Every structure is written in structure tokens, then in C-alpha cells.
């Protein structure tokens with residue numbers, strides 16, 4: 001096998017490229033935005049809270065003063081917000097990639113629903129990204145772009161089949177989280193199969209960041225400000241954890257490495273931490289029936305059938 005020469009700290013020149021990142025005001029989304037912007041890309045930073053988004057934009061500009069940024073309000077739990085943001089983001093110049101990153105990582109103790117009447121975790125982590133990726137398909141096709149979905153190692157340890165995706169029965173916070181990641185991963189692979197069979201020139205990949213925690217991440221005002229207790233707790237996990245900055249390396253590589261391919265799963269080399277490498281996805285996320293069922297469910301729940309034909313005809317940028 002050829003030696004892997006990818007260096008996450010020296011990305012290829014991304015001037016002239018345009019990427020959209022969900023949940024870019026904090027955590028992995030912020031660091032992915034920072035790395036993309038640092039390599040010269042135009043980054044559409046999105047978030048659901050204007051103050052947090054403005055703070056993250058200011059923090060990024062402090063690190064990369066000539067960063068080329070757009071800011072856009074986008075709440076992934078709200079289908080109206082997604083439609084509005086997508087209409088703004090489509091633009092005329094095409095989109096090289098969308099990072100479907102935003103997520104509820106610590107779900108509420110009790111089941112909650114959104115204004116669209118969907119279970120909150122599934123709406124935020126899955127339905128919103130399914131709808132957004134569909135809305136952005138024509139500009140992605142125009143740029144021969146990519147979408148990257150966020151998976152998680154938890155789906156290898158708890159191989160939940162999302163038979164009841166919105167957990168009408170038996171809600172637990174952990175089950176809601178893991179199921180949402182099983183669904184997002186299965187959809188990422190299913191999207192790639194459908195894009196290929198529909199001959200749409202867009203690739204879909206899935207990436208997971210291992211175990212990336214705020215207390216192992218450098219402090220950035222307005223973005224990552226762990227208190228002393230969190231630093232202490234997270235430092236105790238040093239052997240198995242990494243910073244969110246490093247976790248973002250995987251997502252960015254899946255998004256921009258010319259050698260990465262649709263349908264692949266990427267993760268850190270040592271599972272929970274390490275340099276980005278192709279990884280093995282859990283069996284349930286590769287199950288074709290689970291994926292087809294999730295696709296059907298999302299299509300009906302969001303009323304966003306993906307515009308494959310329109311995307312196929314999109315003029316190359």
C-alpha cells in the first residue's frame with residue numbers, strides 16, 4: 001500500500017472552494033471551519049444562535065484574519081429554517097462540500113419534540129441534515145462536490161436498529177443519540193448509492209471523530225471555555241481522548257482529500273484518537289434494508305424528495 005502522505009496541518013490549497021458547515025459555532029464544527037478557512041476556502045458558517053455564531057466568527061477571524069467567511073442562521077431541528085438557509089446558501093457559484101456536523105450530543109432526559117412535531121434528537125441529528133443535503137444537491141452537483149455525514153463509534157457498541165426512529169416508545173437519552181447516529185450513517189451510505197445510480201456527480205461519505213472532548217481542547221473565547229472541573233475530568237481521559245481540533249481532522253479530510261471516495265467511512269487511526277484513516281463501519285449501518293427504510297422515513301417526514309434529476313442537469317461551475 002502506498003505511504004499515506006496526508007498532513008492535516010498542511011491541507012491542499014482550497015482557494016476558490018466553498019463549503020458549508022452545520023453547527024460551526026462550537027466543537028468539531030468550529031475547528032473544521034477554522035481548518036477549511038485556514039487553507040483558503042470560503043466557509044459558510046452556520047448556527048442556530050446569532051450571538052454564538054457571531055462569537056465563533058470573531059474567534060475564527062482572530063486566528064485567520066483574512067478568512068473568507070459567510071454567516072448563516074440554520075437550525076437543523078427546524079425544517080423551515082433549513083429551507084430558508086438553503087435558499088440563501090445555494091448562490092450562483094456552486095458548493096464544493098457540506099459538512100453535516102451539528103448535533104445534540106447530550107440529549108434531554110425526557111423525550112421532547114420540535115415545532116415540526118418530531119423527536120428532538122432525531123430531528124436535529126438526522127432529519128435536518130437529510131433535508132439540507134437534498135436542498136443543496138444542485139449546487140453540490142454543479143461543483144462536483146461532496147457531503148460528509150457524522151457517524152460515531154457508539155454505533156459499533158450498540159447496534160440499535162432504528163425500527164422506531166423517533167422513539168415513540170422506550171425513549172432513553174442514550175438510545176436517542178446512538179439511533180440518530182446509526183440513521184445518519186446508514187443515510188450517508190444510502191445517499192452515495194442513490195447518487196451513483198442516478199448519475200449525480202456528488203459523493204457522500206461518513207466520518208466519525210473518535211472521542212474528542214472540550215477539556216482536551218485549547219481554550220478559545222466564545223467557542224471553547226471549559227471550567228477547571230471539566231479540564232480536570234477530561235484530562236483524566238487523556239489516554240483515550242483527543243481534542244476537538246484533532247477530531248475535526250477526520251471530517252475535513254473526508255471533505256477535501258481528493259483520494260477519499262463516496263461510500264467510505266473515515267475515523268481516527270486508533271479508534272478514539274489519531275490521524276484520519278479509512279475505518280470500518282458497524283454492520284447495522286451497512287445494512288441495505290435499514291438504510292432503505294431510513295431513507296423512506298426521512299423522505300416522508302421532511303417532504304423533501306431529493307432532486308436527483310435537477311442535480312444531474314446542473315451546469316458544471
Ligand SMILES: NC(=O)c1ccc[n+]([C@@H]2O[C@H](COP(=O)([O-])OP(=O)(O)OC[C@H]3O[C@@H](n4cnc5c(N)ncnc54)[C@H](OP(=O)(O)O)[C@@H]3O)[C@@H](O)[C@H]2O)c1
Pocket residue numbers: 022023024025026027028029047048049052074075076077078100101102103104105124125150151152153208209210211212213244247
Ligand atoms: N465529540 C465527539 O467525541 C463525537 C463523537 C462522535 C460523534 N460526534 C458528532 O460530532 C458532531 C459534533 O459534535 P461536537 O462534539 O462538536 O459537539 P458540540 O461541541 O456539542 O457542538 C455541537 C454543535 O452542534 C450545534 N447544534 C446543536 N443543535 C443544533 C441545531 N438544532 N441547529 C444547529 N446547530 C445545532 C451546536 O450549536 P449550539 O452551540 O447552538 O448548541 C454546536 O455548534 C455531532 O454530530 C456528534 O454526534 C462527536
